[in-house]
Amino acid sequence: MEALLAITIGVVVAASVYLMLSGHMLRFIFGLVLISNAANLTIFVGGRMTEGAPPLIAKGADAPAGFVANALPQALVLTAIVIGFGLFAFAITLVWRAYTTIGTLQADEMRVAEPPSERT
């Protein structure tokens, strides 16, 4: 199971790097969304894929009895997904603003902040 997920992560990363290097900001954002999912999967696999009981602690005990599933990766991935959602919502809005104010999303043509003709 881990090997299959590792290959999946590799394919997703390859696809997103391709998108991010395409020189168009919208595709860059799509690449980012994809690669962030690959990162989340990495954390998930890092916690190991095991078959175990739900990690519930009986009343009065300090630790769960027997073999239980690892609950931490879910908590980490959930946090990362929520944060990522906020960041991408902002990033997409920003790219839209860039398209309306600058008029292009080709990375090579976005030179307003650092105009190429500026010399001293």
Place this chain on the structure above:
Amino acid sequence: MSWILTLPLAIPVATAILAFLFRRQPAGRWISVAGSAALLAASVMLFVQTRDAGVLAGQMGGWAAPFGITLVADLLSAVMVLITGVIALAVSVYALADVDAAAERMGYHALFNVLIAGVAGAFLTGDLFNLYVWFEVMLIASFGLLVLRGGRAAIDGGVKYVALNLVSTILFLTGIGLIYGMTGTLNLADLSIAVEQADQGLLTVVAMAFMVAFGVKAALFPLFFWLPASYHTPHFAVSAVFAALLTKVGVYALIRMFTLVFDHDVGFTHTILLWVAVLTMITGVLGAAAQGDFRKILSFHIVSQIGYMVLGLALMTPLALVGAVFYLIHHIVVKANLFLIAGVAQRIAGSTQLKKIGGLYATAPLLAVLFIVPAFSLAGFPPLSGFWAKFLIVKASLEVEAWIVAAAALAVGLMTIYSMTKIWAAAFWSPHPEGREPVLTSLAPGERRALIWPIAGLAVITVAIGLAPDAFIAFAEDAAGQLLDPTVYVVAVLGEAR
């Protein structure tokens, strides 16, 4: 449980909420100033307590050490929080005059305080995933601040800043996933023990992921391009707080991870850091030499100065780490001040383009004096703070007989003088090209006070560090000692049992 550890996080968050509620009233900006003053007071208390105790640690939510989230203040964290408080107060006073009402209505003061909370959280956390969360808090607030001014240049710079920082964030997250998979823990103190049992080759791979992720945040060569693309576009108050704190959080994270966790293969990882640091210094200073805008020159100098700090980490000798800590403290104060001065120059002389301004020395001598202090300190003139910072780093590289590194550090210092002289000659010495006579009295008295007092205060700190370096170097020695021997840190977090 040390409640003092939570204050530098709780105060800015509470201030942000209040400032957001009062964003349409003038009270909003005064809430921000009061919150920053309270943060400074809390960080002084934290600093004094840490000074006495060595390392303070607190477990959040009552969960015992490796399982819950830990807040830790060692000497480095405490001094970084203290300096964050100083900068927050200086910039929030400056913002009274610099930030327009439109930006205030959109929540400038709330975003600013969230940024400060993120920075303080990153300095105080003892948990790797929590560090990621604080990085994100800082990042999302900085996104907002960066584009708040609007305009094509700010949007364009913002896109590059956002894009590259998000890539670094994802790499950081991947690194967290990998190191968690290898060790099963994310508590920094626990990690520093757990990595000894891990596969050392794989650990180096993970270390490189962290080096690149934090390298983007810290603006290291060749990952710094987002910085000069964006730092000259927002409000001056925003530029100043970014320049002072954001890249330094990256440097802090590098220092923390590469002294506490990734010190297993110093010969490999720190040699890479060494050459990256040298190239960062050189490319930064060369980039600055090619620029003709006040803020763009200063932006490239951030890059070049980051090189010195990382050089101190890369050499990894006691003296070099002393230099790195001292450099961090010195640089934050000086760099914030230079951006604040650029803002005043733009206000009274009409531009930040050097060829469009001039005459400040003749008609605004106070500003000229206030510029000389941080500018000469940045360039490393004795007896200002930058001289001692550079002296420690160069001496440390000579001690390990790294001649090329020492020569590069000295040459970059010389080039820094060139850039500062260029600003001095164009903006201060030569007459204004349009014949204007820029004077400070052209500002309203209230504005003038809000703009000049923070600059003067930071200049006094620069001079004080320069004239009494012994106390600061002695402190940096203690902080570097804790970094080189993390036993105290680990015991404070995990308890005596280990």
